[in-house]
Amino acid sequence: MIRIGIVDDKRNNRIILADKLRRNNLFDIRLEAANGEQFLHKMMELKFDERPEIVLMDLEMPVMDGIVTIAAGSSLYPGTRYVVLTIFDDDDRIFNAIKAGACGYLLKEESGDIIADILMNLWKNGAGPISPSIAYKILQMIQNPPPAKPLSGAQKSENLFQLSEREKEILRFLCQGLEYKEIAEKLSISANTVKKHVINIYDKLHVNNKARALHIAYTKNLL
Amino acid sequence: MIRIGIVDDKRNNRIILADKLRRNNLFDIRLEAANGEQFLHKMMELKFDERPEIVLMDLEMPVMDGIVTIAAGSSLYPGTRYVVLTIFDDDDRIFNAIKAGACGYLLKEESGDIIADILMNLWKNGAGPISPSIAYKILQMIQNPPPAKPLSGAQKSENLFQLSEREKEILRFLCQGLEYKEIAEKLSISANTVKKHVINIYDKLHVNNKARALHIAYTKNLL
DNA sequence: AAAAAAACTATCCAAATGGATTATTGATGA
DNA sequence: TCATCAATAATCCATTTGGATAGTTTTTTT
Structure with a gap:
């Protein structure tokens, strides 16, 4: 079956x-x-x-x-x-x-x-x-690979998840293993804001924790 | 014809x-x-x-x-x-x-x-x-475009980090976004043990949180 | 100018994580 | 046989994270 x-x-x-x-x-x-x-x-x-x-x-x-x-x-x-x-x-x-x-x-x-x-x-x-x-x-x-694209395997997936620029930026930091407050410091914003962004990212990716978000990020080339 | x-x-x-x-x-x-x-x-x-x-x-x-x-x-x-x-x-x-x-x-x-x-x-x-x-x-x-292979020879990164079989197994679960107790259930062991393994993995990878561990796992093909 | 998105900040709370330490068991090897 | 190591398990504690909710301020679009 x-x-x-x-x-x-x-x-x-x-x-x-x-x-x-x-x-x-x-x-x-x-x-x-x-x-x-x-x-x-x-x-x-x-x-x-x-x-x-x-x-x-x-x-x-x-x-x-x-x-x-x-x-x-x-x-x-x-x-x-x-x-x-x-x-x-x-x-x-x-x-x-x-x-x-x-x-x-x-x-x-x-x-x-x-x-x-x-x-x-x-x-x-x-x-x-x-x-x-x-x-x-x-x-x-x-x-005929799409014009003006490097032929190396990595092509940017076309914002399938509708992440905003800020969200992508924060996702990249997440992937590097930074904590909320470290990201906050880098961006000169509050850690609470970072957290809010992260939660919004999870919503858009339909996941509920960091590991799953990173999994999608890595496997769908969101970086 | x-x-x-x-x-x-x-x-x-x-x-x-x-x-x-x-x-x-x-x-x-x-x-x-x-x-x-x-x-x-x-x-x-x-x-x-x-x-x-x-x-x-x-x-x-x-x-x-x-x-x-x-x-x-x-x-x-x-x-x-x-x-x-x-x-x-x-x-x-x-x-x-x-x-x-x-x-x-x-x-x-x-x-x-x-x-x-x-x-x-x-x-x-x-x-x-x-x-x-x-x-x-x-x-x-x-x-899954083949990752542009960076270097010749040592492609089979043969256990560069000396992870045990059990540790690799657990690392794979981590990448899937499972929590300690979910992994524990899958492996029929205690969540405490899972946690211990995770900490040991971090030691071997020289990191101190999940995101960094996953980063290495993904980029070094540890899966 | 008004409306709609993004970005920003905050607080409360529960749950998950990480770190350190201690201890038992079984398997492997010198 | 003794030492070592991997796997198992537990406890304490501080920190981080996830979720919900409630705002304000910019920016962008209409």
């Missing part, structure tokens, strides 16, 4: 999808959530070996958008793979999702059998479902 | 592949070569509209290696697309081949039908053929 998570804001969609998957006895729906916030929260509460191995993620959601959710989730819980589920075959969004850490995408209309097939394949071979047009975009990206 | 070229040093491979392709009447094998040198020579002798539109290129060849051949060929004859055919799916070579100008990458074991399908698709849509498992590898390369 493959442990599956479903994130979609429409309750009906979740039910339909869960039904499709339950039809053959290969999938165990372990987690349902109506938005990213809820999803991350539920993931946190699950033990490692209870977390879904594959999460089907809707992109069009209120509260916390699917791409941000994948970015945060794939950093925090690398044992889980994310497959985008969407009604639109919109290359750009899917491409962004993939950069955020998704390993494939599926259209919602696909039949239960096809979805089941693809998920099985993902689980067995680690090969995610990727449409030819997406694969081609990826290729082009490698062959 | 799509004009095809096949470059492989094993005569037998060329024959098998040509047979696979000839089975349906879509492909016209125009050029065969046993190595890069020979391939480029034959290309030169052909008129523009006789040259293959797609070349299937083995990588493992004597005299002139497939990657160099693609690099040269794609410069000299941009009207021809190159698809790498190989038995190995080794990340570095894929990456190099693609940088050299290959527009797709196929494993030799793929069935004739699949190869035919993919080539047709390449011809019609310009979308390069990529086996799912290869596509996934490319994805991963994009998602």
Whole structure:
């Protein structure tokens, strides 16, 4: 049984999808959530070996958008793979999702059998479902790297989490292991302010402690 | 009819592949070569509209290696697309081949039908053929760009800090943002013990807080 | 000029962390 | 066999952190 998570804001969609998957006895729906916030929260509460191995993620959601959710989730819980589920075959969004850490995408209309097939394949071979047009975009990206960028691996991830300049600055200090009051001194502000910034950063990254924030910072190149 | 070229040093491979392709009447094998040198020579002798539109290129060849051949060929004859055919799916070579100008990458074991399908698709849509498992590898390369390796030799920073197995284990949990008692639970030991280990880790890394320890862990690949 | 974001400051409180010290057990090695 | 070391565990104590809440002041945008 493959442990599956479903994130979609429409309750009906979740039910339909869960039904499709339950039809053959290969999938165990372990987690349902109506938005990213809820999803991350539920993931946190699950033990490692209870977390879904594959999460089907809707992109069009209120509260916390699917791409941000994948970015945060794939950093925090690398044992889980994310497959985008969407009604639109919109290359750009899917491409962004993939950069955020998704390993494939599926259209919602696909039949239960096809979805089941693809998920099985993902689980067995680690090969995610990727449409030819997406694969081609990826290729082009490698062959023609975006202009005026150093070809060294580090590319700035485009402010996926909407951190302000000040927040990024403080995140960098955090990564260096400075304490609130040390950062405060460096910036000539109060330690209370630093703390407030840090809490705001945690909110934006959807985490609740320094280690997790740094984990995202390092793995998503936020520095 | 799509004009095809096949470059492989094993005569037998060329024959098998040509047979696979000839089975349906879509492909016209125009050029065969046993190595890069020979391939480029034959290309030169052909008129523009006789040259293959797609070349299937083995990588493992004597005299002139497939990657160099693609690099040269794609410069000299941009009207021809190159698809790498190989038995190995080794990340570095894929990456190099693609940088050299290959527009797709196929494993030799793929069935004739699949190869035919993919080539047709390449011809019609310009979308390069990529086996799912290869596509996934490319994805991963994009998602985790290989860290620009700083120095030669001692890449395998073999336990530079002399951490014990237990300590490394605990360091990994720390990086995931777990607290002492969560780690304690996972390992079925006391939180006090975890704390002791953490302090020992700090000693070995010569740091005095979590953020600095994680900084070293991430930047020195201790995970 | 008004409204909306960012940045700044503060206080209270609970929880987590770090440091130092002491002690038992089992495994490894000289 | 004796010494050492890794792993285990506990206690005391000060400091740091996380969370909630409530403000003020700049800056930016509309």
